[in-house]
Amino acid sequence: MDFSRVQLSEDDQAFRDELRGFLRSIVTDEVIRRDRETGENFDEAVHLALGAQGYLGADFETEADGGFTAVRRRIWELEIGRAHAPWFHWPTTSMVAHCLRQFGSPQLQDEVLPQVLTGHIRLCLGYTEPEGGSDVATCKTRAVREADGSSWVINGSKMFTSNAQNAQYVFLITNTDPDAPKHQSLTMFLVPLDTPGIEIQPLRTVDGDRTNITYYSDVRVADRFRVGAVNGGWAVLREALNAEHGTVERGAEGLQKLATMTEHLLLLAEAVDHIAAVAGDEDSVRYRLGRAIARVEAAMSTTDMFGRVANAQTMRDVAPDLMDLLGTAASLPAGVEGAADDGGAEYIYRLAGPTGIYGGTLEVFRNMIAQHALGLGRPNYSPPARRPA
Incomplete structure (x- = not known):
């Protein structure tokens, strides 16, 4: 290498x-x-x-x-x-636009893609459901084709539809055959968000970000907004999930972004630099800052799914230590008088939690690594067997 x-x-x-x-x-x-x-x-x-x-x-x-x-x-x-x-809205838009280029009809591509590249059209993800967790294939949002075949009626709800308030379309996973196995019952649509029957409600995360819950009540969508085959949505969705998870094929030149969420580590590295300038010169401080820098460098050098876990776990481990080094003033946000390092540590601390959730939780990624990279079996979540009396 x-x-x-x-x-x-x-x-x-x-x-x-x-x-x-x-x-x-x-x-x-x-x-x-x-x-x-x-x-x-x-x-x-x-x-x-x-x-x-x-x-x-x-x-x-x-x-x-x-x-x-x-x-x-x-x-x-x-x-x-x-x-x-x-x-952060652009990578999501770009990911969906690439799926549209691969699976969408020429008419839909001509309608959407040029304005995606000018920035006038943004796209968001309609995957997770209130009771679905990280398994998007358990989709219950229903799309029923009308008798003449020209349109669909969609009913359901989605959680964590981030940036829906700034988007023009949602890349929506629906169930079009409830009797089929879950991976053979899915159909994808690119739904205009100004369609009657769609409601967007804001949700605030612990770090202050806005995401949304979206409701779909008798939403009528023309068949031309379908992306991919009917009941063939898993093949479409898998491409987008691979890109989101960072499991796409890597080039040989070594210049690709190593893993998702590396941009968050840039913010963490900046926070470490700023804290080093104000935290004092004791041996214990130098040791803890050195340990933080070593963790950041190691995470920044880790690829693919492994890097996804390393990035988020490093933020979760290092951010509290930075707060502790600065003391109570570290809890003040940017722009507040007396905030240590102008609120950098406070911002990173709030950001660290959701970073381990975006695009799938760390637990999901660790299971993916165990199964697909290490060849281990599927996790067993059943209660432990009782020992005989």
Whole structure:
């Protein structure tokens, strides 16, 4: 494995500097402050500016189709994270748009994809249900085809439909054959969120982010919004889940983002740097900061599902230690007088919990690693057997 530093060409250095300057001009202190206060993880002006400048299209396309080179894609990922851009809505939109390109009808692609790349259309996920947990295949939201076959009627509800309030379509998993096995009963739709019968209710997470519960009451959707075959939704969904879980095939150049949630570790690394500047010089402080840095570096070097677990677990383990190093002032948020390191530790502490839930809980990922990477059996959740008296 080659750990040598990548030497940027003059053109790539110019690209980095241009991107860095552009992000500095649009991701202002006010944008960051507003994002922290609202928990939206989205700013329409920033999103549209990135689209107008061509960055969304370059990130979406492959290099062969005019997108970023491997080096520039890595620069993009790093710089947009370092700028604290509220952009988490874009990876979700991009993931769904790639599924639409692969499985959607040409008509639907022409209607949606061009405006996705300009930033005017955003997409969100309608997977999890109130009683479904992480097993999305247990879907109970029903889609019933009308007699003439031209449309469907959808009824049900979805939890954690993040950014539905800023999206135009929801990528919705439905059950179209309740009598079939669960992986053979699913059909995917790209449902316009302005369709009558859809209600979006906000939910606040422990870290202050906004997500949503969405209700679907006799929602009529034309068949042209179906993505993939009827009862063939699992094949469509599996592609999106692989991308969300970070289990897609990796390139040989070693420049891809190693795992999901690595952008959160950039925020953690910044917090460690800021705390090191104010936390004192005792041996115990240096030891704990050194341990935190070692954990961060190890997590940042871990790939795929393993990296997904390492990233979130590192945040959960390191964040409380950072709070403890700073004392009670660490509990004050950014912008409050007396906040240690301007609230960086407090923000990371709140962010650490949900980071282990987004896209599937750490327990789910550990089971995936056990079964698919280590070849172990399925977990047994039955009560332990009683010993004979």
